[in-house]
Amino acid sequence: MILLAGVTVAAIAILAYRWRELGFEWQEFKDTFRMVHWIWIFGSVVLALSTYFGRALRWRVLIRGVKPEAGLWNLTSATVIGFTALVLFGRAGEFVRPYLIAVKERLPFSSQAAAWLIERIYDLLAAVLLFGFALSHVQAASVTVGPNLGWVLRVGGYAAGAIGLAALAILVLFSRYARTMEDRLLDALAFLPESSLGRARQFTGAFREGMESTGRRDSVYLISAYSVLEWTLIALCYVCLFRAFPATAEFRLTEVLVFIGFAAFGAVVQIPGVGGGIQVVSVVVLTELFGLGLAESSGIALMLWLITFMAVLPIGLLLAFHEGVNWHRLRTIKGEVNL
Numbered sequence: 001m002i003l004l005a006g007v008t009v010a011a012i013a014i015l016a017y018r019w020r021e022l023g024f025e026w027q028e029f030k031d032t033f034r035m036v037h038w039i040w041i042f043g044s045v046v047l048a049l050s051t052y053f054g055r056a057l058r059w060r061v062l063i064r065g066v067k068p069e070a071g072l073w074n075l076t077s078a079t080v081i082g083f084t085a086l087v088l089f090g091r092a093g094e095f096v097r098p099y100l101i102a103v104k105e106r107l108p109f110s111s112q113a114a115a116w117l118i119e120r121i122y123d124l125l126a127a128v129l130l131f132g133f134a135l136s137h138v139q140a141a142s143v144t145v146g147p148n149l150g151w152v153l154r155v156g157g158y159a160a161g162a163i164g165l166a167a168l169a170i171l172v173l174f175s176r177y178a179r180t181m182e183d184r185l186l187d188a189l190a191f192l193p194e195s196s197l198g199r200a201r202q203f204t205g206a207f208r209e210g211m212e213s214t215g216r217r218d219s220v221y222l223i224s225a226y227s228v229l230e231w232t233l234i235a236l237c238y239v240c241l242f243r244a245f246p247a248t249a250e251f252r253l254t255e256v257l258v259f260i261g262f263a264a265f266g267a268v269v270q271i272p273g274v275g276g277g278i279q280v281v282s283v284v285v286l287t288e289l290f291g292l293g294l295a296e297s298s299g300i301a302l303m304l305w306l307i308t309f310m311a312v313l314p315i316g317l318l319l320a321f322h323e324g325v326n327w328h329r330l331r332t333i334k335g336e337v338n339l
Contacts, residue, residue, distance in 0.1 A: 025293070025294075025295045026295070028293060028295035028296060029295040029296070029298060029299050032245065032247075032295065032296045032299030032300070033299060033303075035245070035246050036244050036245060036303075037243065037244045037245075037249075038244070040240045040241070040243040040244035041240070041241070041244045041303070041307070043240040044237050044238075044240035044241040044244065044307050045307055045311050047233050047234075047236050047237035047240060048234075048237045048307050048308050048311055048312075049311060049312065049315070050233055051230055051233045051234060051237070052076065052079045052080050052083065052312065053076055053079075054226065054229055054230045054233055055079050055119075055230060056072060056075035056076040056078075056079045057072070057226055057229075058119065058122075058223055058226035058227065058230065059075050059079070059101070059115060059119065060072060060075055061219055061222050061223050061226060062115040062118055062119060062219075062223060063101075063105075063107065063111065063112070063115050064219070065219075066107055066108075066111050067105050067107055070101075070105050071104070071105065074101065074104040074105060075101060077100075077104075077319050077323070078097050078100035078101045078104060079097055080312055080315055080316045080319055081096065081097070081100060081316050081319050081320050081323075081325060082096045082097025082098075082100060083097070083312050083316065084312055084313055084315075084316025084317060084319075084320065085097075085316075085327075085330055087309060087310065087312065087313050087316075088327070089330075093330070094116070095113065095116070096330045097116065098112035098113050098115065098116045099112070099330070100325075100330075101115075118223075122223060122224070122227045123227070123230075125227075126227055126230075126231050126264075127264040130231070130257065130260055130261040130264050131261045131262070131264060132261070133257055133258070133261050134257065134258040134259075134260070134261025134262050135261070182204045185200075185204055186200065186201060186204060234260070235253075235256060235257065235260060237307070237308065238256050238259065238260055238304075239251075239253070239256050241300075241303065241304060241307060242255075242256060242259075242300075244303075245296070245299075245300055245303075247292050247293075247296050247300070248286075248290075248292070248300065255290070258289075259282075259285055259286075259290075262281055262285045262289075263278050263281055263282055263285065263304075278301075278304070278305070278308075278309075279301045279302070279304070279305050280301075282297070282300070282301035282304055283297045283298055283301045286300060286301070
């Protein structure tokens with residue numbers, strides 16, 4: 001997290017420097033929206049909203065060991081309301097979704113917190129693999145970089161990919177030998193101070209519980225398949241978004257995936273009501289790597305934020321109102337679990 005925060009700060013510094021160096025053309029910013037093809041924006045919104053249903057499908061597999069027939073509508077509505085809480089509260093809203101699912105499906109909160117932890121690991125794994133792809137394929141995209149920088153990016157991409165594959169192997173091993181793997185990890189961390197080791201036990205215990213709650217050994221493969229589906233929908237959402245703007249309409253799939261690889265890390269840091277560093281990273285990537293103007297890059301980043309972050313808000317608020325959700329109660333959920 002410290003590394004990601006550092007990257008975000010560096011991106012903000014670059015953006016601030018570019019802003020002062022080039023100025024900001026407000027007319028060009030407004031013209032960016034005048035030339036938008038709104039049918040592509042509509043498709044992007046539909047795909048963005050469909051990802052919440054994909055997440056509900058994946059969550060049903062995550063908890064089928066403790067609830068074989070979980071209600072898909074309950075999972076979907078809790079997912080939408082949970083991401084609405086994320087918009088409103090930032091990271092403080094992370095545990096709203098597992099809390100609502102626990103209440104709706106009458107399950108222990110701890111089991112749903114464990115399922116959330118496994119889901120986060122899968123998404124972070126996907127982000128690492130995409131970031132590795134972005135680094136290793138940046139020269140294959142419409143990006144101009146020097147040979148030395150290109151070599152560094154390529155090596156970094158392969159390293160990130162190797163880390164991602166190693167993490168996937170750990171997930172597979174945990175799905176088969178959860179308790180044995182937990183014991184091995186704790187033995188390897190025995191040199192840590194007792195306070196740090198206690199936190200490690202808590203984390204690995206929640207991780208093991210989440211892996212065991214999937215029920216069957218083949219669950220890890222099914223969860224991986226749903227994760228691929230989830231990120232495919234996200235990629236198609238970005239494809240539609242870029243098709244909507246003349247400046248990016250000719251982006252090939254490689255360019256889109258390179259952009260997603262960088263943007264995925266910016267999405268990790270969330271600010272209540274604002275979102276993540278994804279807006280800043282998006283502008284920096286579009287200007288520094290793809291050579292777009294600062295104003296049009298800002299317009300595209302703004303639309304990206306509206307579609308991928310804010311579009312769920314009205315639907316989530318309506319569902320929360322219909323179900324009588326107590327927002328003040330939800331805001332304090334994170335204090336009940338310490339992962």
